Amino acid sequence: MNIAVVIRQVPDLIEPLEIDASGSALDLDSASFIVNESDDHALEQAILLKEAGGATVNVVALDFGNVDDTLYAASAKGADRIFKIPLDGLPPPPRAAAALFAEAIKPLQADLVLVGVQAHDELDGGVSPFLAAAMNLPYVGVIRGVKAASEPGTISVCKEFPGAVMARLKVKLPAVLGILGAEQPPRYVPVSRIRAAMKSTQFEERSVATSPSEPLLSVCRLYPPASGSRAEMLSGSETEVAARIAEILAQKGMVK
Amino acid sequence: MATVQTSKGADLLERLGKNGDGKPPLGCMQCGLCAASCPLGQAMEFPPRKLILQAESGNLEKVLASPSLWMCVACYACSKRCPRGIELADVLWPALRDAAMQQGIQPPAELQETFQNIFKYGNTLGRSPRQRMDWTKDLDVRVLDLSKETRPVEVLLLVGCYPSYYPRNQVVARAFARLLTQLGITWGVLGAQEKAIGECDRMFGEEGLFETLVEANRKLLDKQDFRKLVVLDPHAFRALQKYYPRFGVWYPVQHYTTFLAERLEQLKPLIAKPVEAAVTYHDNCCAGRRCGYFDPPRNLLQLVPGVKLVEMACNRDNALCCGGGGGGMWLDAHIVAQGGQRLSDQRVAQAAETGAEILAVSCPYELARFEDAVKVAGLEGRLKVRDIIEVLAECMDLGERNA
Numbered sequence: 217m218n219i220a221v222v223i224r225q226v227p228d229l230i231e232p233l234e235i236d237a238s239g240s241a242l243d244l245d246s247a248s249f250i251v252n253e254s255d256d257h258a259l260e261q262a263i264l265l266k267e268a269g270g271a272t273v274n275v276v277a278l279d280f281g282n283v284d285d286t287l288y289a290a291s292a293k294g295a296d297r298i299f300k301i302p303l304d305g306l307p308p309p310p311r312a313a314a315a316l317f318a319e320a321i322k323p324l325q326a327d328l329v330l331v332g333v334q335a336h337d338e339l340d341g342g343v344s345p346f347l348a349a350a351m352n353l354p355y356v357g358v359i360r361g362v363k364a365a366s367e368p369g370t371i372s373v374c375k376e377f378p379g380a381v382m383a384r385l386k387v388k389l390p391a392v393l394g395i396l397g398a399e400q401p402p403r404y405v406p407v408s409r410i411r412a413a414m415k416s417t418q419f420e421e422r423s424v425a426t427s428p429s430e431p432l433l434s435v436c437r438l439y440p441p442a443s444g445s446r447a448e449m450l451s452g453s454e455t456e457v458a459a460r461i462a463e464i465l466a467q468k469g470m471v472k
Numbered sequence: 473m474a475t476v477q478t479s480k481g482a483d484l485l486e487r488l489g490k491n492g493d494g495k496p497p498l499g500c501m502q503c504g505l506c507a508a509s510c511p512l513g514q515a516m517e518f519p520p521r522k523l524i525l526q527a528e529s530g531n532l533e534k535v536l537a538s539p540s541l542w543m544c545v546a547c548y549a550c551s552k553r554c555p556r557g558i559e560l561a562d563v564l565w566p567a568l569r570d571a572a573m574q575q576g577i578q579p580p581a582e583l584q585e586t587f588q589n590i591f592k593y594g595n596t597l598g599r600s601p602r603q604r605m606d607w608t609k610d611l612d613v614r615v616l617d618l619s620k621e622t623r624p625v626e627v628l629l630l631v632g633c634y635p636s637y638y639p640r641n642q643v644v645a646r647a648f649a650r651l652l653t654q655l656g657i658t659w660g661v662l663g664a665q666e667k668a669i670g671e672c673d674r675m676f677g678e679e680g681l682f683e684t685l686v687e688a689n690r691k692l693l694d695k696q697d698f699r700k701l702v703v704l705d706p707h708a709f710r711a712l713q714k715y716y717p718r719f720g721v722w723y724p725v726q727h728y729t730t731f732l733a734e735r736l737e738q739l740k741p742l743i744a745k746p747v748e749a750a751v752t753y754h755d756n757c758c759a760g761r762r763c764g765y766f767d768p769p770r771n772l773l774q775l776v777p778g779v780k781l782v783e784m785a786c787n788r789d790n791a792l793c794c795g796g797g798g799g800g801m802w803l804d805a806h807i808v809a810q811g812g813q814r815l816s817d818q819r820v821a822q823a824a825e826t827g828a829e830i831l832a833v834s835c836p837y838e839l840a841r842f843e844d845a846v847k848v849a850g851l852e853g854r855l856k857v858r859d860i861i862e863v864l865a866e867c868m869d870l871g872e873r874n875a
Contacts, residue, residue: 250592403576404579404587406681407684409680411680
């Protein structure tokens with residue numbers, strides 16, 4: 217099986233996010249970047265499928281936000297080929313990003329495309345369904361595990377519905393899957409393996425051109441959440457705050 | 473006697489795997505002193521003795537997959553007592569962990585997260601490197617940030633992860649800053665550039681991560697002009713003293729207890745008031761059992777008027793570990809799940825038996841571990857946990873103003 221995995225870098229929330237001078241975008245100069253969590257699960261799922269029945273794992277990423285660190289780790293985990301899409305400036309919003317990924321993935325003739333079902337910087341919709349649309353492939357999202365199926369040309373997926381209802385579906389390949397979680401948490405790979413990957417991994421550059429699309433939406437203003445009238449914001453020393461929390465919990469009958 | 477001391481865990485593993493010639497590869501005679509000394513041995517599937525036996529019998533795979541591989545808290549009791557001088561906790565155990573991880577065996581989740589935090593952010597707590605100087609906020613003495621302004625200093629203070637980020641330990645870092653300043657020493661810190669040193673035994677087995685840290689710290693420290701490094705964390709001391717030189721990286725380094733204990737005469741005039749309390753000192757395993765520094769911390773405590781030093785039944789070489797070393801800080805859940813006890817709970821009970829009002833410590837892990845244990849034991853109000861720096865700061869009026 218030939219699997220393509222989409223990897224995106226997103227702002228790391230360990231840094232306090234700042235809004236830039238325009239007032240409508242994050243100040244990305246002050247941000248650091250980390251692999252999008254559900255993309256990391258998509259990679260893990262691909263590696264698990266490779267281990268279970270053999271597969272070629274192709275990773276496709278936009279060249280942005282220290283992506284090399286993530287890609288070396290992907291290589292150390294077992295990704296076979298790694299493609300970087302050069303970017304002029306910042307990553308585009310999801311619909312345009314999906315078009316780029318689609319162009320980069322098409323020549324790979326992938327049986328299965330795995331992409332995280334969400335990312336915390338998605339603005340005009342999710343990349344995963346847009347990607348399926350751009351590739352004209354069937355799509356199933358919110359996937360919590362993928363297994364080989366007995367019937368050739370299909371795959372068995374576990375999909376989560378609201379209310380924690382789970383369904384096992386048979387999906388005809390090729391298809392795009394929006395991954396929420398792999399069958400096991402993304403693995404830890406020792407740093408010595410990552411260091412070895414840094415020496416041996418060759419990234420393949422994949423320049424793609426897509427016709428520019430009109431943005432579906434534009435951001436008017438970005439601002440930190442304001443405290444509403446129904447929220448009581450606690451202030452004071454740690455002891456005072458702790459005492460107030462204890463008092464509230466007692467009032468609500470949550471502790472005796 | 474064949475003393476098995478080696479710098480390379482891989483060598484040890486290779487010898488461990490060589491069997492069949494009738495000779496025990498490491499010279500281990502299966503006396504069992506290691507297993508009997510191990511404070512968590514009774515809960516381990518393979519305590520050190522059995523671990524060597526199994527590995528020698530060709531069952532290394534079984535050992536690598538066992539949860540007991542992740543139960544060593546690097547107290548060095550086994551290493552210290554082994555009559556053959558086998559470096560169990562220091563070399564063999566980390567090498568086995570490394571071998572396990574190379575095979576794809578996953579370390580306990582909490583430890584994985586810590587490894588990742590160190591790799592990504594340079595600190596164990598997973599905090600932003602930019603916030604590394606947060607401990608200096610509202611500090612009433614000047615802290616020279618050598619990452620912004622390189623100048624020759626007598627002391628380059630490596631603050632360490634917990635004292636930089638963790639509020640309870642930040643108090644200690646601030647008191648030490650005041651103390652250094654009062655002593656008239658020129659000192660500075662690496663500011664936002666400072667990174668974890670990598671703990672004593674090659675990062676609890678994550679040898680590639682340790683190497684990465686050695687390289688990063690060498691780059692940082694080679695740029696600076698200092699007479700010596702002073703560290704608050706005894707694990708960092710041990711790493712810099714013993715393991716960095718293996719990579720050709722050597723700097724003069726002292727743990728703060730030995731650094732201050734060499735300056736008792738300069739400290740004396742700073743004493744402003746007595747601290748009337750019975751105090752018992754917990755020997756941390758790294759500076760204590762492993763490196764043999766038993767007197768400097770006691771000399772510092774005895775400098776303080778009013779302090780009555782009392783000893784726990786297990787002290788010095790025989791001190792019971794707090795359970796935080798060797799990655800133990802992030803292995804409590806794993807160890808308890810395997811049927812092990814939190815050693816900090818046992819140690820606090822031993823401290824309480826002495827009747828001491830203060831349990832004095834000199835390792836950043838211990839404040840949190842013992843204060844939690846004090847709460848668990850219902851000893852709040854009876855037993856206080858204080859870093860030696862805090863005891864000194866109290867008698868010198870250098871503590872937190874609002875404390």
